[in-house]
Amino acid sequence: MGDRVGVTRLVADTIAGDRGTVARLISLVESGAPEAVEVVAALYPRTGRAYTVGIIGAPGAGKSTLTDQLIARIRRDGDEVGVLAVDPTSPFTGGAILGDRVRMQDHATDPGVFIRSMATRGHLGGLALAVPQAMRLLDAAGKPWVLIETVGVGQVEVEIADAADTTVVVVNPGWGDGVQANKAGLLEIADVFVVNKADRPGGDAATRDLLQMLELSGERAWVPPIVSTIATEGTGIDELFEAILAHRSFLEADGSLDRRRRARLADEVRALVLARLAAQTDAVCSGPEFDALVARVADREIDPAAAATSILGPPRTP
Numbered sequence: 390m391g392d393r394v395g396v397t398r399l400v401a402d403t404i405a406g407d408r409g410t411v412a413r414l415i416s417l418v419e420s421g422a423p424e425a426v427e428v429v430a431a432l433y434p435r436t437g438r439a440y441t442v443g444i445i446g447a448p449g450a451g452k453s454t455l456t457d458q459l460i461a462r463i464r465r466d467g468d469e470v471g472v473l474a475v476d477p478t479s480p481f482t483g484g485a486i487l488g489d490r491v492r493m494q495d496h497a498t499d500p501g502v503f504i505r506s507m508a509t510r511g512h513l514g515g516l517a518l519a520v521p522q523a524m525r526l527l528d529a530a531g532k533p534w535v536l537i538e539t540v541g542v543g544q545v546e547v548e549i550a551d552a553a554d555t556t557v558v559v560v561n562p563g564w565g566d567g568v569q570a571n572k573a574g575l576l577e578i579a580d581v582f583v584v585n586k587a588d589r590p591g592g593d594a595a596t597r598d599l600l601q602m603l604e605l606s607g608e609r610a611w612v613p614p615i616v617s618t619i620a621t622e623g624t625g626i627d628e629l630f631e632a633i634l635a636h637r638s639f640l641e642a643d644g645s646l647d648r649r650r651r652a653r654l655a656d657e658v659r660a661l662v663l664a665r666l667a668a669q670t671d672a673v674c675s676g677p678e679f680d681a682l683v684a685r686v687a688d689r690e691i692d693p694a695a696a697a698t699s700i701l702g703p704p705r706t707p
C-alpha cells in the first residue's frame with residue numbers, strides 16, 4: 390500500500406464513502422498496521438466535521454437497542470450515520486459480534502448507515518489509539534453523525550466514551566442499589582443520562598437517585614438531563630435525541646466544543662508520544678549491549694541511575 394497510486398485511490402474511495410474501503414481501513418487501523426498511517430494522515434484535513442456521540446453503560450443496559458433507535462431517528466432527518474460498537478472484552482473483531490449485527494440489522498441494507506464492531510485483539514492501549522482514528526475515517530467518509538457504543542466496565546472504556554462530543558450514560562432501574570466500581574467515573578463523564586428499561590419497576594427511583602447524585606456533585610455549567618426510555622418500544626427516543634441536540638447547541642454556543650476537541654487532540658498526541666517512547670524503551674533495553682550494562686550494575690561497577698544515563702544521556706532539568 391506504500392505506493393502513491395494505492396494511497397491516492399484509498400483516500401479518494403474513502404471520501405466517496407465507499408463502504409468496503411472504509412471497512413478495510415478500519416481493520417488496518419484496529420490491528421495497528423503501518424499501511425494505514427499514510428492513508429489516515431492524508432485524510433486528516435478532511436476530518437473534524439462529524440458530531441460524535443458516545444453511548445456507555447453496563448453490559449446489557451440496552452446500549453445497542455438505543456443506538457439502533459438513534460440511527461432510525463437520525464435517518465428520519467436524512468442524515469447519514471456511522472456506528473462503532475467497541476467491545477473491549479470480545480476476542481472477536483471485524484463486525485463479528487453477533488449481537489450487534491442481529492440488533493442493528495434493520496439498517497444493514499441502508500447505504501446511509503455504516504455499522505462496525507471493534508475489539509481489542511488483546512491490547513487495550515491499542516484500542517484507545519485505534520478508536521479515534523476509526524471515528525475520523527467515518528468522519529472523512531462524510532458521516533455527519535458518528536455513534537460509539539462501549540461497555541462501561543473499566544477506565545479505558547470510560548476514556549473511549551469520553552472521547553465523544555456528547556457522552557450518553559445508560560443506566561437501568563435498580564442501578565442505584567448495587568455498588569458499581571466506576572459509578573463516580575460515569576457520573577463525571579455524562580452529558581446526558583438515560584434511564585432505559587423504564588418499563589421495569591424502579592425507574593422513578595433511579596431518576597431520583599441520579600438527580601441527588603448530580604446535586605451532590607456541585608455546580609456545573611451544563612446539567613446533564615435525565616431521559617427515561619423504553620428502547621425496545623422506541624419510547625423516549627425523540628426526547629433523547631433532543632437532549633443530545635441541546636447539549637450540542639450548548640457546546641457550540643460558548644465555544645467549549647472547540648476547546649474540548651482541542652483538549653482531546655492534546656491527549657491523543659500525548660498518548661502517541663508515550664506509546665512511541667515505550668516502544669523505544671523496549672528496543673533500547675534489550676539485546677547484548679543492554680545485558681552487558683546490567684552485568685556492570687550487578688557487579689556494582691555502576692549504579693542503575695548511571696546505567697540509565699549511559700543509555701539516554703544526563704537527565705534534562707525542566
Ligand SMILES: Nc1nc2c(ncn2[C@@H]2O[C@H](COP(=O)(O)OP(=O)(O)OP(=O)(O)O)[C@@H](O)[C@H]2O)c(=O)[nH]1
Pocket residue numbers: 446447448449450451452453454455488492540585586587588589618619620621622
Ligand atoms: N424490558 C426492556 N428490555 C430492554 C429494553 N432495552 C433493551 N432491552 C433488552 O435488554 C437486552 C440487552 O439489550 P442490548 O441493547 O443488547 O444491551 P447492550 O447494552 O447493548 O448490551 P451489551 O452490548 O451486551 O453490553 C436485550 O434483550 C434487549 O431486548 C427496554 O427498554 N426494556
Ligand SMILES: [Mg+2]
Pocket residue numbers: 452453454488489538
Ligand atoms: Mg451492545
